[in-house]
Structure formats: structure tokens, C-alpha cells
Amino acid sequence: MPRHDASELASRLGRNAEVVCRHYLSSGHRAGRYWIVGDVHNNPGRSMFVRLTGPESGKGAAGKWTDASTGEHGDLLDVIRETLGLVDFKDVTEEARRFLALPHPEPEKTRTSIGRISGVAVGSPEASRRLFAMAKPIGGTLAQVYLNGRAIRSLVGTAALRYHPRCFYKLDEHSPTEIWPAIVASVTDLHGNQTGAHRTWLALDGSGKAPVESPRRAMGDLLGHGVRFGKAGEVLAAGEGIETVLSPRQVLPHMPMMAALSAAHLAAILFPATLRRLYVFRDRDPAGDAARDSLFARASSVGIEAISVSPIAKDFNEDLRWRGVEALRATLMKQLHPDDVHRFVEG
Template sequence: MARHDASDLAIRLGRNAEAVCRHYLSNGRRQGRYWMVGDVRNTPGRSMFVRLSGPASGAGAAGHWTDAATAEYGDLLDVIREALGFVDFKDVAEEARRFLSLPHPEPEKTRTPTGRAPGITVGSPEASRRLFAMSQPIGGTLVETYFRNRGITALHGTASLRFHPRCYYRPDEHSPTEIWPAMVASVTDLAGRQTGAHRTWLSPDGSGKAPVETPRRAMGDLLGHAVRFGVAGRVLAAGEGIETVLSPRQVLPHMPMLAALSAAHLAACQFPATLRRLYVLRDRDPAGDGARDSLIARATSVGIEAIAVSPVAGDFNEDLRRRGVDALRAALKEQLHPEDVARFMER
């Protein structure tokens, strides 16, 4: 009886997922089809994501959540339990019924900014596609200079990256708009459709990132999608940042890779149907450890061999810059399957 009651309540809460999140996870915010927050106890942050839409039950159901930092997961009943510190299910169920009996406002809709075409909203997939189309290939641009300063010189297969010489940057809604050069990355789904874009604003000489508060920002629909380098087959390597992923490609030039752009997004990245072995390029920090554990668990559960690959320093770009390409090659060789060393590693 309790199990049936729990299932019914979870489904009903899932139909009102955004209202539940706004009430019990008030320190988070909506991002596309997800609610992002620090953890199930309503800590500010972005490592936990809650699905706001989806089927009533099963995989991908509305209200299901995952914390990339801890590998925890659950439904909205768990959110209520943790938010209010309940121990007994009867207390959780009573609170859920009380909440469901309350009137709730309609979910907030994205407003169309003044002066923009109808249907093109700030941060929308349509806006991200327009930005990418307006940008140019990175050959001979500041993006190449930026990568050289990060030790990255092999830029084959990087059509997902472009350069915009005058990309708008606004610190916040109350500040004037600035203009900086930027690297623009296309975020795509498994079918190759662009769903978003990621911008890295650069200094005018390409020596590093622009001296702004948040030099990296994303727009569009990102969760589950990625910036892709090469076409995934049976083998794929996945990491967080673009520079982190392009660093191993200096010695693994033919291995398909993707950059998920954050630990939370790495934990949620989708698997190609052909995938049989996944290398997780971890960052050495708590969020990176959580993303690694969550992604490996998900991959293993669907029959994909998952292998964590660790840097010596904080991330693989730091390894490349501090230790050099030969040391990076040697470190990766020890961690890859021998078959993939023979197939993908440049000698």
C-alpha cells in the first residue's frame, strides 16, 4: 500500500515539478527543461538537476533528479524528505498531499525581449544557431592564438568551434553591453542538431580569457548534449571543458571526444547507440569526482565499459602545459585499453 501510495504521489508531484522545485529548492533556478540547484538540501549551486518534463514514470520521468557531485538520485518525494528533514514516510506523504492541495501559479514563461523577432528568445536554441552561423572558422584567428598559449596546437576536426571578433558581453542586466572577441562552440545532440552554444570571451591579443567576471557562458539547451570532436563509434572520451578535451587529442588525434561543459552536464551526457567503451576524462575536484562516478554508473548500467582517466595535476590541460606532450602521452598510455592505444595513439 505504501509503495503504491509513494508511486502515485511521485507521479502527481512530477506533473507539478517546477512548482515543487520553486517551493522546496528555492535556491535554484530553471535552465531549459531542468531545475538546477546545489543539492537536494537546497544548497545554492548547479550540480543537481531535476527534470521538469518527461513521462509519468520510468527513465527520464518528470521530477527525477541526479546530483553530479555526489552521484545521488531520486524523485520529488526525496526532495521533500531532505528539504524538511523528515524520517518517516507518513510525514513525507502528508506534506506531499498538503502541497498538492495548494493552488500554484503557472510556470514562468520566457519573455520575448523588446526589439527581438517573435520566437527568438535570449538563450534559445534558435539564438545559439544564429550566433554560430555569424561566426567564422578558427583558422588564423585569436582562437588559434589562445589555444597555442594553452599548449594546444593540433586543431584538426574542430569544426564545432568558431570565432566571433565582436561578441556581446553584458555583466548583468543593469550594466552596459561590452564587446569582446570570443570563441563560440556549437552544442549538438546525438543526431548532430545544434541545441545551444558556449562562448569563451578572449583578451584582444588572444593571450588568455577576457578580463571579465564570467568569461564563459552557455545558451540554449545543453543538458545531455555536448561540443563534439569527431564522430563517436564504439569508443568515445568525454570530459568537462573544451581545453580539457582538446589536450588529450594532442596525442589521441583520431579518438572521438566530447566536452560537456560542466560536471553536471558531463554526468548527464547521452550515449550513442554504437558506444561500447567510454573514457571519462575527469577533473581532480569534488564535482569532477561526482560526475565521474555518476557517468560510470549510468554507462555500466546499459552495458557500456566505462573507464576513468585521471590527470596528474588538476586537469589534462594543466598536465599538457606543465609536463609536456610526451609526459601526457605516457600517462594516457598507462590508462587506456591496449587496443585503443594501438588504434588511436599517435606515436
């Protein structure tokens, strides 16, 4: 990315410095003209100071920060990189653009202290965007505890997942409203625009899903879209559930993947114009077989090579949890195209 473009992006973030800090440095608080937090990794404390006001560039610019204990300093692009654990600067700028594209209304107009969204239609794409904007990165939260408990320990490239500590749950219009922590996933289209969100409500200690009747629900415009991990080029892997997709990512962290959230939606995913090879991470059940067959027919009709990748057990997360990473690696290597084994398999 050209240097002047990065500077412009940093300036745009600086114009919204407090909103950026509330989102990515949620452990801190405002004190006058500064946001105060422990460090650039969002730990609690008072060592790091972020300027909330000032010129757009140069000395004293809004968004510039200094950590008094380490002497480190930088801008809000550095904050995004460090809090999300991003390595590739392209991923940092994509996340910054995604964040800047979200609506950021005044807090008192859009939420209560426990995260109620108001002023938009329930279940709409706009409501899903606001919910995702209200959530925070999953590192160090119950979302990470939950995923670690599912043997998903590497969270590289999972910026599509966020954590909301007090997310509303209501079984139906006649049921009382409950509040549970939740993983909130961004559902996006081929251009990266958020069209929906998926919630997984969690137990209060992160040991499993919340003890509610339907702990997983989606909202917004889902058809054709999905929860994306990495940007698809010539290769894409698609599966039904988020955990089903995150499990092979423990072995294939750089392969672009997406979770369609159900078998029916998997069969209907839209193909990027650049796509040449599609892997289908199927679940071993009739719905998974039907989704695979439908997807294969669609891919073949537009000249895309489709490859079915099957777990040993019911799904890939079950393989990962009960057979381990090395066994999963062996399973995947047998089913990938030779070019992709060399390109994507780690270890």
C-alpha cells in the first residue's frame, strides 16, 4: 500500500479516535483529551495514552499514542494490528476500512448499558452491523476460552469474529429476555460488505454454549454470503459451521475459507470471479451430502473445480478434538490438490 494511502487511512481513524479506542482498546477509558489503557494489546492499566483530539497529522495528531512504560509509540493502524494479532499489513488496512465503513451513531441513541440495539428493524442488516460494531476482539475473552475448549487455539485471521459480553437472547416474542455472553460473527458478501451477523451464546464461564434452547442464531441477509476467513482468490474452502471451518484452519491458516452457517446456505454460496478451485468441507450427514452435490453441480457449470473433503468422524471439529492436529493434517493432505498441499499446509 502506498505510504500516502496509509497516512490517509491513519488520519481517517484519527478523526474517529474515541470510537476506535472504545472498540479496539475497550479495557481503557477516556480522561480529558486522552484515552488511557494498559498497553497496545488492550490490557487494563494506565501506561498508554492515545490522543483523542489534535491535528490530522504531525506532532500531537489525533490518534497518536505513547506507552510511557516501554517508550513505544504509533498510530491507530498499529492499535488495530496489535489488538487483533494481524501480521500482514494488507489485513490491517482491510480491517481499518471495514471499521470505517460501519455506522457509528451516538451511544445513547443506539444502545443501553447492556447492548440493546434501537432505532433499526430487529434482525435487519443494519442491526447486524451495529451489533458487530458494539462487540470487541475475541483475544482474552470468553470467546477465546470457548474456542480453545473446542481445540481451536490458533486464531490467526479471525477478525470476522468478535465478542459481546452481554448479548440479548429471546427464544420468542412471548419469552423473557435473557442476557448471555456471545461470539458475534460478521457475515459479508463478495465485496466485504457486512450483510448479517451470527451469534453463538456462551455459558458464563466459556466452557460451552449457553444453556438455552437455540444457542446459535443468524440475522440479516445471509443467502449467498458467509463468515469469511481470508480473502478468496483462485482457491476457497467452504463449510457449514464456523467451528467446522476453523478446525481445518488449525492446519491451513492461510487458505481462504468461509462458513455458510447451514447446509442450505452452503449450497447457495456465491462464487468469486477469480475462483478456480473450491473445497467443500462436508459434514457426514444427509444434509451435508445434499449441499455438496448441489454445490458441485453449480461449480461445474461455471468451470470451477470442486473437491469434496471429508472428516473421519461426524465433522472436522470432532476430528480435531478427538484425533488431534497431526491426525487432522494427515486427513487433509490426502484430499487436497498437490499444489495446495505445498501452498497451504503448515508443519
